[in-house]
Ligand SMILES: Cc1cc2ncn([C@H]3O[C@H](COP(=O)(O)O)[C@@H](O)[C@H]3O)c2cc1C
């Protein structure tokens with residue numbers, strides 16, 4: 001059997017740079033460990049970038065958009081037309097992620113994978129249309145095998161662009177009305193937990209709406225059960241195909257491709273973390289390349305982060321998606337790098353050690 005590209009080896013982090021960075025942190029003019037997660041982030045970036053001076057000055061943000069057949073079940077507080085409308089808003093600069101990208105001096109890549117309310121060919125949007133939307137995942141597999149392949153490859157194509165542009169950090173975001181339902185279904189299947197444990201309010205469902213969402217995810221899981229063992233990469237791929245979405249699969253493809261290329265990734269919220277879990281299940285070597293921007297307010301995010309043994313940088317109660325939480329965490333990573341690279345050592349500053 002030929003190896004499918006997402007299962008090919010990931011790049012190797014360099015533990016020598018991690019050791020050196022850890023040693024340097026111990027010599028800087030502060031009690032060892034006192035900069036907590038900032039130290040850990042700088043050490044991880046040094047290890048991933050194979051650099052004594054880690055940096056995240058050049059940031060690439062890809063926001064993948066796609067519509068979901070499961071929106072027909074009334075599982076979002078907003079209408080499906082919003083997905084296409086927001087694609088336009090990303091491109092014209094009015095969305096949260098548009099503002100954040102400008103603040104960071106980051107490149108914003110908007111990729112339309114298929115929206116029912118299609119904004120068409122507009123400047124600032126890359127069209128990689130797969131279909132107007134996925135199939136309703138509680139009635140059929142969300143994607144055909146061919147659609148899954150195209151979506152995974154779309155993510156990899158954005159990573160190739162990011163690398164060509166010299167990016168030091170890749171951020172993936174998503175837009176797709178009803179995609180918290182798809183992400184919940186995928187996470188439940190990958191983690192083997194009940195929908196009631198993970199289903200949340202998304203864009204703002206009330207309790208009755210969340211109960212409807214739970215029932216929809218239960219139907220989906222009943223339809224798509226017995227796909228394979230938890231540790232089987234092919235089974236995880238199949239769950240992604242049946243329960244994911246175009247933008248979720250593109251994120252999975254992007255995360256795997258970034259890890260294969262040796263480009264660190266900063267993960268956003270609930271939906272992107274579900275895509276990240278799928279990436280790690282398909283290719284375990286991808287885990288090392290992931291940093292986590294924030295813990296979202298969305299109900300199931302904590303469980304997903306735990307499953308990935310992730311320590312997110314921020315906890316601000318954000319529940320937007322679009323890569324907004326990851327983008328908000330970039331200044332924290334920049335501060336971590338500046339401290340690591342520019343603080344004086346005890347010897348340089350003539351400060352007494354313990
Ligand atoms: C105006 C607007 C902008 C958004 N930007 C991201 N999302 C977020 O909300 C959606 C997921 O929530 P649900 O599953 O409840 O539909 C996704 O599109 C996500 O990115 C938005 C939602 C809205 C309404």
Ligand SMILES: O=C(O)c1cccnc1
Nearest residue numbers: 269270296298319320321
């Ligand atoms: O955590 C997220 O990414 C999120 C939560 C709610 C709605 N959209 C995205």
